[in-house]
Amino acid sequence: MFDKLEQVKHLPISFGEIARYVIVPGDPNRVPIISELLDDVQHQGKNREFNAARGKYKGVDVSIVSTGIGCPSTAIAVEELIHIGAEVFIRIGTSGSVDGSAKKGDIFIATAAVRDDGTSKQYIPIEFPALADTEVVDSLIKASAALKVPTKVGVCQSKDSFFGEVEPERMPVAEYLDSKWKAWQKGSVGASEMEAATLFTLSSIFGAEAGGIFAVETSDKETIHKITKIVLESIYYMEKGVKSE
């Protein structure tokens, strides 16, 4: 894709300006909120929906880069981030609930994603599973337990149409959306969001590691901070190689 050492086209940052661990929220406005929990924060600028910051947590170098809404812009961010040196991605986001196991206010850790997106199919055929990395999932679960924050763990759905989820009845493909949704409910899908399938698929095929943690039907600052704390602790565990118990 890129020539070696070629500058990337969309991100506001380049080589030497990225940490190994990158927190990837969708919303560019969430980057400063997440960065409040880091030390030595450096705001690195913004281009389009890609807002970048970098700082430290317990001495570990951490980046935050927003992806924008949806898998198309997420794929661009992930490709360019890997190119400039990112290795581990943790998505922080908000989600809807699907089968009722995760309710409003719950925190959800994704082990895998339903590929109800268009982008990941332009990388690898649809039969391929969009999996979060085992070690990232394990670190998130362990960090939540250590912080005494209850979480739900399971499969999320990644869609392309936000209004197709919240107002399916007004869509020309209403019946199609409804029958699929019922299948996800019966199949134990816990949360619905818009970026994980492409983040997981691309990370897995390009040799990076990824995970995702979501606030279910809530997006207040307090909850985002609670999730950020879990993510930062999990990054600290991975960096220190703390073994799961």
Next chain:
Amino acid sequence: MSKKDGVEEAIGGLLDAYDDDKEAVQYHVQLKKGDISDFVILPGDPGRVEFIAEHFDKAELVAENREYKTMTGEYKGRPVTVTSTGIGCPSTAIAIEELANVGASTFVRMGTSGAMQEYTRVGEKVIATGAVRYEGTSIQYMPIEFPAVASHDMVLALKDSAIKHNLDHHLGIVQSKDSFYGQHNPEKMPIADELRQKWEAWVKGGVLCSEMEAATIFVVGSYRKVRTGAVLLVAGDQARGESLTKEEYKAHMSDSVKMILDSSLDIEVEV
């Protein structure tokens, strides 16, 4: 018994299974509640059931019908069962449904596979974290976009056990296919181009090995809310033309059994 009575009995048995009647003898596996433990090892080959059960501390044959052979026993005080699934996802889905009806809550496939990467070598064990759904059964349960994913706690228990037994292993995605000869002789098939294109995509995508049952175990497992995992011995390597000798094969299969049995001790017994 007249032919008509026989048919009615068969249909009655089928309906019992559909009703999830836990007391009923399940139509294909011929098992009822009490015959099996919560932890079930799933080889493909019925001829491998006895070999696996030899690693238990005690075991007895509880049922045998078609490709489904079941033995139940104990390992270090933990109840364990082994049931063969037959080759392929169609018969495997039947096994999981019926076993779950009569009390199984953890399923670990134990099988063989073909290497797909430079670094997956014969004799190594692959612990599947997920599977490519290149098969026809799981799409009759869940739309194709749904991920065939193993249970996180089972993957970790198997990984810990592999480390404990000092076994060469990988964690990652496996490919589940329906056509064995479509993999081994793709150029002979009318859809040769598709087979080759997809295979190349899986290889580029980092898929570790190819087998025939995991995808359906993971998808049906998600739907039935049971724990699933899989350990695949890399038994052949098409690219290098390598395979295991009979003795090596047996020793490696024995390692897989020990690895799975020890992982069962990490899984809480559900009555």
